[in-house]
Amino acid sequence: MSILLNKNTKIIVQGITGSEGSFHSQQMLEYKTRVVGGVTPGKGGTMANDTVPVFNSVREAVGSTGANASIIFVPPPFAADAMLEAIDSGIELIIAITEGVPVRDMVTVKHALRGSSSRLIGPNCPGIITPGVGKMGIMPAFIHREGKCGLISRSGTLTYEAVKQLSDRGIGQSTCVGIGGDPIPGSNFLDIMILFNQDPETNAVVMIGEIGGSAEEEAAEYIKSEFKKPVVGFIAGQTAPPGRRMGHAGAIIAGGKGTAKEKVAAMERAGIHVSKSPADIGATMARVLGKVNKTDNKGHDGTHADDYQA
Amino acid sequence: MKIHEYQAKQLLAGYDVPVPKGKPAQSVDEAVRAGLDLGGFPVVVKAQIHAGGRGKGGGVKLAKNETELKELASQIFGMQLVTHQTGPAGQTVQRLLVEQGMKIDQEFYASILLDRAQSKDVFMVSTEGGMDIEEVAAKTPEKIVKVTIDPASGFQPHHGRQLAFALGLSGKSFKSATACFEKLYRAYREADCSLLEINPLIRSGDEIIALDAKVNFDDNALYRHPDYDALRDLAEEDPSEIEASKSNLNFIKLDGNIGCMVNGAGLAMATMDIIKLHGGEPANFLDVGGGANAQSVAAAFKIILADKNVKAVMINIFGGIVRCDRVAAGVIEAAKSEHVTVPVIVRLEGNNADVAAQMLRDSGLNLTVAGDLTDAATKACAAVKG
Numbered sequence: 154m155s156i157l158l159n160k161n162t163k164i165i166v167q168g169i170t171g172s173e174g175s176f177h178s179q180q181m182l183e184y185k186t187r188v189v190g191g192v193t194p195g196k197g198g199t200m201a202n203d204t205v206p207v208f209n210s211v212r213e214a215v216g217s218t219g220a221n222a223s224i225i226f227v228p229p230p231f232a233a234d235a236m237l238e239a240i241d242s243g244i245e246l247i248i249a250i251t252e253g254v255p256v257r258d259m260v261t262v263k264h265a266l267r268g269s270s271s272r273l274i275g276p277n278c279p280g281i282i283t284p285g286v287g288k289m290g291i292m293p294a295f296i297h298r299e300g301k302c303g304l305i306s307r308s309g310t311l312t313y314e315a316v317k318q319l320s321d322r323g324i325g326q327s328t329c330v331g332i333g334g335d336p337i338p339g340s341n342f343l344d345i346m347i348l349f350n351q352d353p354e355t356n357a358v359v360m361i362g363e364i365g366g367s368a369e370e371e372a373a374e375y376i377k378s379e380f381k382k383p384v385v386g387f388i389a390g391q392t393a394p395p396g397r398r399m400g401h402a403g404a405i406i407a408g409g410k411g412t413a414k415e416k417v418a419a420m421e422r423a424g425i426h427v428s429k430s431p432a433d434i435g436a437t438m439a440r441v442l443g444k445v446n447k448t449d450n451k452g453h454d455g456t457h458a459d460d461y462q463a
Numbered sequence: 464m465k466i467h468e469y470q471a472k473q474l475l476a477g478y479d480v481p482v483p484k485g486k487p488a489q490s491v492d493e494a495v496r497a498g499l500d501l502g503g504f505p506v507v508v509k510a511q512i513h514a515g516g517r518g519k520g521g522g523v524k525l526a527k528n529e530t531e532l533k534e535l536a537s538q539i540f541g542m543q544l545v546t547h548q549t550g551p552a553g554q555t556v557q558r559l560l561v562e563q564g565m566k567i568d569q570e571f572y573a574s575i576l577l578d579r580a581q582s583k584d585v586f587m588v589s590t591e592g593g594m595d596i597e598e599v600a601a602k603t604p605e606k607i608v609k610v611t612i613d614p615a616s617g618f619q620p621h622h623g624r625q626l627a628f629a630l631g632l633s634g635k636s637f638k639s640a641t642a643c644f645e646k647l648y649r650a651y652r653e654a655d656c657s658l659l660e661i662n663p664l665i666r667s668g669d670e671i672i673a674l675d676a677k678v679n680f681d682d683n684a685l686y687r688h689p690d691y692d693a694l695r696d697l698a699e700e701d702p703s704e705i706e707a708s709k710s711n712l713n714f715i716k717l718d719g720n721i722g723c724m725v726n727g728a729g730l731a732m733a734t735m736d737i738i739k740l741h742g743g744e745p746a747n748f749l750d751v752g753g754g755a756n757a758q759s760v761a762a763a764f765k766i767i768l769a770d771k772n773v774k775a776v777m778i779n780i781f782g783g784i785v786r787c788d789r790v791a792a793g794v795i796e797a798a799k800s801e802h803v804t805v806p807v808i809v810r811l812e813g814n815n816a817d818v819a820a821q822m823l824r825d826s827g828l829n830l831t832v833a834g835d836l837t838d839a840a841t842k843a844c845a846a847v848k849g
Contacts, residue, residue, distance in 0.1 A: 253683045256657065257681065260583070260614045291783075293784050306729070308728065308729020309729060310781040311732075313812075334728060363729055367580055371580070387733075389730075389736060390732040392739045393735070394717065400729075401728045401729070409597060430736075430737055430836075432737060432836035432840075
């Protein structure tokens with residue numbers, strides 16, 4: 154299996170007639186993803202990408218297609234509204250790709266999420282992919298292969314880099330989740346790690362963090378006490394100067410907090426195998442899996458050995 | 464986006480937050496006139512730069528009469544103000560704020576910012592006003608009182624009371640404080656601030672007044688405040704970063720000698736990290752964005768090579784959906800048009816990476832093809848050493 158995205162996921166695309174929405178809908182369709190409809194207010198009744206019916210509202214799209222997931226490509230000024238509309242329409246899984254959503258808008262969206270049945274990933278993220286099943290996102294599908302390694306990251310292209318390192322070593326992925334680089338993401342490392350922990354088809358996870366905030370530390374606490382599978386980690390921004398926003402709105406060391414050093418220390422305390430170099434993420438996972446598989450044969454329960462040395 | 468103290472105070476005054484009477488000035492003469500217009504001495508002359516710690520650096524002085532005002536204004540105007548936030552080179556003072564001198568009975572600290580972990584706002588106050596708040600937080604964290612505000616229900620009177628009690632206020636000054644806090648929060652929310660900091664917030668008799676003000680705006684929200692354009696002071700920004708923003712490039716100048724050109728912020732940070740890991744020093748952070756075409760690569764070259772410290776450039780592009788041969792064509796075109804002479808190490812990954820590598824090798828330019836990330840970093844570090 155996988156997390157979040159499986160064979161039963163029926164997807165609509167909000168902003169399907171825009172250039173980004175249309176291009177990536179095509180890519181998703183080519184990957185055999187179950188895209189059942191699109192939403193662009195005012196363009197209801199037309200067809201997008203030749204095969205996808207367009208609706209005026211999410212509610213209408215859900216009513217006629219039974220969609221339970223949505224991916225959002227609308228521009229920043231309208232992105233929060235699109236997310237709120239999806240929440241109001243009972244969409245279970247919402248992926249917001251849009252970059253540049255104001256923090257104040259995300260505070261409102263987060264409030265709406267509490268007590269709702271929706272889960273939000275993003276904004277400012279590459280989305281999610283369950284190799285062999287489908288993708289809700291903008292990642293290049295060809296670098297992925299089916300397998301049992303989960304991946305979660307705040308970054309886009311750095312995630313692709315890590316995925317390629319895994320695939321090159323024959324390590325396929327269960328689901329890859331890009332949670333996005335904003336200060337207020339819909340879902341955080343912790344939320345997704347809980348899902349990976351419960352997924353019987355995920356046997357290890359790569360976790361790629363970056364400077365800013367404390368989400369990596371919170372996930373590390375959980376991993377230390379509850380997580381049953383080996384985790385390989387990397388933190389980007391070890392050389393970033395404080396007080397400067399490194400591209401992502403959330404990647405900033407403010408008030409001495411959110412440094413790579415603190416995050417790496419928290420991850421190491423949790424028994425996570427931290428790769429010092431971004432080029433060694435795949436190799437580290439290969440070593441960890443080799444070790445776990447060996448111990449598995451001797452009846453080990455699969456928890457990671459915290460005395461692991463390469 | 465950062466703005467000056469005088470601009471922050473004008474913004475706050477628009478929300479009826481009490482601030483001292485004052486005027487900005489862009490010359491010594493203007494400063495003297497501004498001081499006389501205030502209608503009485505003493506007045507305070509304050510250097511306007513975006514960095515904090517101005518008082519300690521000698522950028523804030525009290526003038527008791529016109530002669531002193533002129534003297535101090537000429538002293539501060541044009542000075543190279545060095546604070547713990549400017550770096551050793553300091554920042555040239557090109558604007559002054561002349562304000563009425565206030566009677567200070569007590570100094571407090573107040574700030575509002577986002578609590579990322581809770582997705583709520585946090586309002587902080589402290590009785591230790593006028594101090595470096597990070598030092599207070601480190602040494603006496605109990606002296607900082609935090610009140611969390613759920614933006615959905617907004618700032619309530621009980622928040623204001625909690626904050627005012629924390630400062631030990633009573634009577635009329637208590638009322639003045641609760642009113643002030645409510646207005647500060649409104650300004651923070653409506654103006655899309657990412658930080659609002661008043662240090663010090665003072666009690667002058669019964670009145671609570673913002674004696675200083677620091678405001679940062681959420682860059683993502685600038686589109687709904689077109690009036691903020693006028694508040695931008697380009698003299699406070701790095702010229703190469705201004706140039707980069709014109710080309711929609713995300714650029715931050717650093718001190719090393721290996722220029723970096725990467726697509727994606729996370730990968731750009733990771734590229735800096737791996738250079739450092741191999742003994743090199745990155746000259747910059749640069750995210751060329753998803754497209755990475757000839758125009759954006761050319762603009763990136765221009766900005767990177769404007770830094771004379773740069774001895775080599777490392778290009779790290781993960782092609783993804785964009786085909787690598789197109790990126791390679793863009794790199795070759797840009798390297799020619801920008802007459803790039805320093806060694807350029809190119810690592811392209813993704814669709815058609817082989818074709819791209821061959822194109823780069825056949826280009827006849829000083830382009831070195833790297834296989835993977837480690838190979839690229841090793842070659843870039845070797846290039847600056849040899």
